[in-house]
Amino acid sequence: SGKFPLIAKIIKANENLSVQVHPDDAYAAKIGDAFGKEEAWFVLESKKAKIFLGFKTEESERKFREAVESGEILSHLNEYEAKKGDIFHIPAGTIHALGGGTKVYEVSSASERTFRIYDYGRGRELHIDDAINVLNFKKSSELRKESVLLRKVGRSEEYLLIEGEKFVLRKLKIHDTMEFKEPVCLLTCISGNIRVRTAAGDISLREGETAVVPANTKFEVQCESGEGREGEEKGSEVLLAIFKNAEVRTWN
Known part of the structure; x- marks a missing residue:
C-alpha cells in the first residue's frame, strides 16, 4: 500500500477514553482500507487506573445493544487494574477501553x-x-x-512481550550494548537514554523518543544513562516493535 506498516504512540489518558473496537484485514478491505488494526499496550504509568478488555462471557448482539443503550457496557467487560509494566494484547475485533489515569505505549498495525x-x-x-x-x-x-526472557548479553536483557499476527513487541533492558538485525522495526526509549548505531550513522534517543530502523539493517543499542547510586550504571529500557512478514527489496 505504500504506508509504513506500524504506528507507535504514547497515550496519556487523563479521563476515561471511549469504548471501541478495530476491524480485521477482511473487513478493512470491504470499507476501502489497506489494513485492519491489531494493537498492544505497555503501561508506563498508572494512578490506580482501570483497563477494560474483552467480554467476560459470550455475548449476543441483543445483549450487547441493550448494554450500550443502557450505559452498562463496562460491566460486561473484563476489568484490569493497570500497573506499571503491564502488557496487554488487543487483537482486531477485541472490545477495549483505557481508563483515566493511565499512560501507555501503544503499537499497532498501520490503521487509524x-x-x-x-x-x-x-x-x-x-x-x-x-x-x-x-x-x-x-x-x-x-x-x-507475561514477559519471557529471550537472552542475556553481559548485563543487558531482551524480553518477549507480545507475539502478534502483525508484529512482535520486545523489551530491552540495556546496561551496555546489544546487537540486532531485524525486519522493519521501531525503537522507543521508555527510560534513560540510548544511542542507536548503524553503518550509516548514529542517533541518540531520550525517554519518549522513537527511531525507525530499515529492514535488514544491523544495529547496536547502547546505554547512555550514566551512573546511578554508588557508581552503578542506571541502565535504559527500550521497546522494540518488529513488523512481521516484511518484504525486503533490493535494487542494483
Missing part, C-alpha cells in the same frame, strides 16, 4: 480506523453497526501477558 461503541455521553458519533460486524463476541481469553 476505530469504531466507537460508548463515549460517556460526550456526544461524538458512535459506530454500533460497524462494531457489531467486527466484534469478537466470545468470552475473552487472557489478554494481559
